[in-house]
Amino acid sequence: MxxxxxxxxxxxxxxxxxxxxxxxxxxxxxxxxxxxxxxxxxxxxxxxxxxxxxxxxxxxxxxxxxxxxxxxxxxxxxxxxxxxxxxxxxxxxxxxxxxxxxxxxxxxxxxxxxxxxxxxxPLRGRLLRRLLCLCLGSRRFLAPGVAALRVARPLLPGRYRRLLPPRTAAARPVSRSRERRRMLLFEGCVQPVLAPSINLAAARLFGHLGIAVPRVRGEGCCGALHYHLGFPRQALRRARANLDAWWPWLQGGGADALVVTASGCAAMIRDYPRLLKDEPDYAGRAAVAAGLLMDPVQVLADLELSGPRRLGRGPRRVALHVPCTQAHALALPTQVGELMQRMGFELTPNSSVGDCCGSAGAYSLLHPRMAGALRTRRLEALTVGQAQCIATANIGCLLHLRRGTPLPVLHWLELLAPLLDR
Ligand code: SF4
Ligand code: SF4
CATH class of the missing domain: 1.10.1060.10 (Alpha-helical ferredoxin)
Known part of the structure; x- marks a missing residue:
C-alpha cells in the first residue's frame, strides 16, 4: 500500500x-x-x-x-x-x-x-465537534476534567463510571549511565492523561536497551482529532507546534528516531508532509519528522530484545487487537504479534487482524450505536481463545475496548516492559 x-x-x-x-x-x-x-x-x-x-x-x-x-x-x-x-x-x-x-x-x-x-x-453537530476537540485535544482541559471526575466517581451513575478509566500506576523509567542512542517519545494529548503508564513502559524498555528518551517541551496533540472532525486549520496549527518542538532535536541528528506509541497519532504524523507541503517553513521539517517516525515495534525488533523471557505471574495468553491505523495506515499488521511470540507470549487465534473496533478517534462518542456494535463483534472475535488479557497499540482502541469487556485491556508495551525489569 x-x-x-x-x-x-x-x-x-x-x-x-x-x-x-x-x-x-x-x-x-x-x-x-x-x-x-x-x-x-x-x-x-x-x-x-x-x-x-x-x-x-x-x-x-x-x-x-x-x-x-x-x-x-x-x-x-x-x-x-x-x-x-x-x-x-x-x-x-x-x-x-x-x-x-x-x-x-x-x-x-x-x-x-x-x-x-x-x-x-447542522449547527448542533458542529458545536459538539468543537467541544470534543476542545476537551480531548488539549491536556490543559482534559487533565483537570478527568481529575474532577475521578473525585466525583462514587457519585456518578454506573454507565458513566465505566467510561472513566482507572488511575494507572506505573514503574519509573530505567536510567542507564551508558545510553548509546537517543529517541524522542511522542506524548500526545489523551494518552498521558488517561494512560500515562504506556509511555512510561516504553521509556523503561528503551532504558533497558540503552536508549535515552529526552523530555520535549512544547509538543501536544498530533492534530488527528481536529483533522477528522472537520477543523483542518486547527490540525495544521498543532502539526506546526509539534514540528517546532521537535526540530531542535531532529535537525542535525540530535535524535535517532521519533517514536509514537499510539498508532492513530503515528498515522497522522506520517501524513504531515502531505498536509504541509505548500508551506516552505514546514515542508522540510515535516519530511524529516515523517522520515524518522517509528512505531516502537520497529525499534524493538531491531534490538537485542529477542528470545523468550520468563513471563512470571503476568498474563501469558494474549488476544492481540491490531488497530486499523497500525495495520493499514502504517502497514505493520503482523509485527507486534511476531515480537510478542518471540518473547514467549501465546497469542490466541485472531482471524480478523486490522478489523476496526469502532473507536476511530472521536467516532465512538459521535456514533455510539455503530461503535458499540463494532466493539461487540470485535470482542467476540478476540475472546474465542480464552485469553487472559487483550493487548493493543492505540489509546483510542484500548479505552473503547475496555468499556466492553471485563478482561484487562493493555498496550502491548505494558506487557513487555515487566519482562525486562526482572
Ligand atoms: S474494490 Fe471498491 S474501490 Fe476498489 S475498484 Fe472495486 S468498488 Fe472500486
Ligand atoms: S469504514 Fe468502510 S469505507 Fe470507511 S475506511 Fe473503513 S472500510 Fe473503508
Whole structure:
C-alpha cells in the first residue's frame, strides 16, 4: 500500500488552499478527485472488508456506495445531507484500500467528499465537534476534567463510571549511565492523561536497551482529532507546534528516531508532509519528522530484545487487537504479534487482524450505536481463545475496548516492559 505521504494529489485541506476558495481552485480539486475516482471499477470487493457495511448491509455504508456519493458531489449532483450522513459513518479505517484490486485511494477521496459536505452540517453537530476537540485535544482541559471526575466517581451513575478509566500506576523509567542512542517519545494529548503508564513502559524498555528518551517541551496533540472532525486549520496549527518542538532535536541528528506509541497519532504524523507541503517553513521539517517516525515495534525488533523471557505471574495468553491505523495506515499488521511470540507470549487465534473496533478517534462518542456494535463483534472475535488479557497499540482502541469487556485491556508495551525489569 502507498504510504499516505507518498500520494501526490494535493491535500484539499491544506492551509493555502483553505484560504483560497476560488472557482479555479475548486475546479482543480474536483478534477483531481475525478482522476482518483476513475480508478474505481465498481467491483465491490471493498464492501467485504468494510466494518460499517457489515453492520448495516446498506450499500451507501460501504466504500463503493460512498465513492458513488462522492462522484455525485464531483458532478455537482446528489444530496449533500445524504452524503454527509454516510460519509460521517465511515471510520476512516482504510480496510477497503487494502483489498481494492485497482488501488483506489479511498482516504483521499473521503477527505475531498467530507470537505465538500462539511458546510451542510447542522449547527448542533458542529458545536459538539468543537467541544470534543476542545476537551480531548488539549491536556490543559482534559487533565483537570478527568481529575474532577475521578473525585466525583462514587457519585456518578454506573454507565458513566465505566467510561472513566482507572488511575494507572506505573514503574519509573530505567536510567542507564551508558545510553548509546537517543529517541524522542511522542506524548500526545489523551494518552498521558488517561494512560500515562504506556509511555512510561516504553521509556523503561528503551532504558533497558540503552536508549535515552529526552523530555520535549512544547509538543501536544498530533492534530488527528481536529483533522477528522472537520477543523483542518486547527490540525495544521498543532502539526506546526509539534514540528517546532521537535526540530531542535531532529535537525542535525540530535535524535535517532521519533517514536509514537499510539498508532492513530503515528498515522497522522506520517501524513504531515502531505498536509504541509505548500508551506516552505514546514515542508522540510515535516519530511524529516515523517522520515524518522517509528512505531516502537520497529525499534524493538531491531534490538537485542529477542528470545523468550520468563513471563512470571503476568498474563501469558494474549488476544492481540491490531488497530486499523497500525495495520493499514502504517502497514505493520503482523509485527507486534511476531515480537510478542518471540518473547514467549501465546497469542490466541485472531482471524480478523486490522478489523476496526469502532473507536476511530472521536467516532465512538459521535456514533455510539455503530461503535458499540463494532466493539461487540470485535470482542467476540478476540475472546474465542480464552485469553487472559487483550493487548493493543492505540489509546483510542484500548479505552473503547475496555468499556466492553471485563478482561484487562493493555498496550502491548505494558506487557513487555515487566519482562525486562526482572
Ligand atoms: S474501490 Fe476498489 S474494490 Fe471498491 S468498488 Fe472500486 S475498484 Fe472495486
Ligand atoms: S475506511 Fe473503513 S469504514 Fe470507511 S469505507 Fe473503508 S472500510 Fe468502510
Amino acid at each position: 502507498d504510504s499516505v505521504s507518498s500520494i501526490e494529489v494535493p491535500c484539499t485541506r491544506d492551509s493555502k488552499v483553505l484560504d483560497d476558495g476560488s472557482p479555479r481552485i475548486e475546479a482543480s480539486r474536483s478534477r483531481q478527485a475525478a482522476d482518483l475516482l476513475r480508478a474505481c471499477v465498481h467491483c465491490g470487493f471493498c464492501n467485504s472488508a468494510c466494518p460499517t457495511y457489515k453492520v448495516t448491509g446498506d450499500e451507501l455504508d460501504g466504500p463503493r456506495g460512498r465513492l458513488y456519493l462522492i462522484g455525485r458531489l464531483i458532478e455537482g449532483q446528489g444530496s449533500p445531507q445524504r452524503a454527509l450522513r454516510h460519509l460521517d459513518r465511515c471510520l476512516t479505517c482504510r480496510a477497503c484500500e487494502g483489498v481494492c484490486p485497482s488501488g483506489v485511494r479511498y482516504a483521499r477521496l473521503l477527505d475531498y467528499g467530507r470537505e465538500r459536505v462539511e458546510a451542510t452540517r
